[in-house]
Amino acid sequence: MIDERDTAAIAAQLGREPRGVRRVAYRCPCGNPAVIETAPRLPDGTPFPTLFYLTCPKLASAIGTLEGGGMMRGMQARLADDPELRASYEAAHADYLRRRDQATKEEGVEPLPEGMQSAGGMPERVKCLHALIAHELAVPGVNPFGHEALAELPEWWRNGPCVRPGGDAETTTDDRPDQEGER
Template identity: 35%
Template sequence: MDSSDVSEKDLKIIEKQLGRCVSNVLTIEKRCIYGYPQVIKSFPLKDGKPFPTLYWLTCPYLVEEVSKLEAQQKITEIEKIIQNDPELKRQLVRVHQVEIEKRMKLLGEKINSLPENMIKKLKETGVGGIENFSSVKCLHLHYASYLVGENNPVGGIVDRYIAKKCCDDSRCEKLKS
């Protein structure tokens, strides 16, 4: 994992990538071959509310590629693949559990000052805040998890669907200014 501190320049690039301000970025967990943020790690609270998404895909090219898969109904297809393979199903449940463990570790003692409903949300929901560990909410979140080295079977399937894993540098040039 090539995690790194987040500079002001990185934050500006991430904001351009996502098209909005970001306030809970902890680290850049993965960079593309051109050095731009590809996956960030987020703090589990944002503006005083639960933010259960630990890994966030920021690369505009990959976001677009994964969005195309979602538009092609790949979520339903991947759910069927997972449901029909007991080992993949077990791996998916484990990915959710690991994300919860990491989230709780990041929160540390801060968890004790949160209202019970927030604690419940953070302790009982998996990747992206999903409650049903057998279903898939968003391919982007699973792919981000996979890209940082988690044994995420959904992300692995998404990776196999995406033929070209990076854009040409010209697409990222506009992020520099």
């Protein structure tokens, strides 16, 4: 269960009320939520395949810089050429699906349609570092590309939290790169 203070912080980070939040999956070193675990279906029943969703706008901006710098192209090329890396990425995909299926059972909701994507392009593409890093932060050591990209990030929290105690965000949602879905 998520408490009122975390819900308020997440709403300030996103610029809107969050939906389908199950728990805080990772806290930023500043103490605020940075990754949430979401239900596989929104309250109205709409499928939402992104289990681990990044909420910290400072972290999202830093990841957007990596994406803009072309990191994903190099990862994609290596995925095609490295069987061990491909196997590790496929294992990350299986982990994501297993955890999402478990969340479906715990929430008592209808399973997502067969073949629905996991996140970040897994297991065949490298599509969204936000989703891959969120997975790695929530489940350390599982996502090879999330781990690799995370190691390249600056210390986004060093200049203070993205949300002040009053709930005001320091960066606007317009400055945030898109993720694979909207929570």
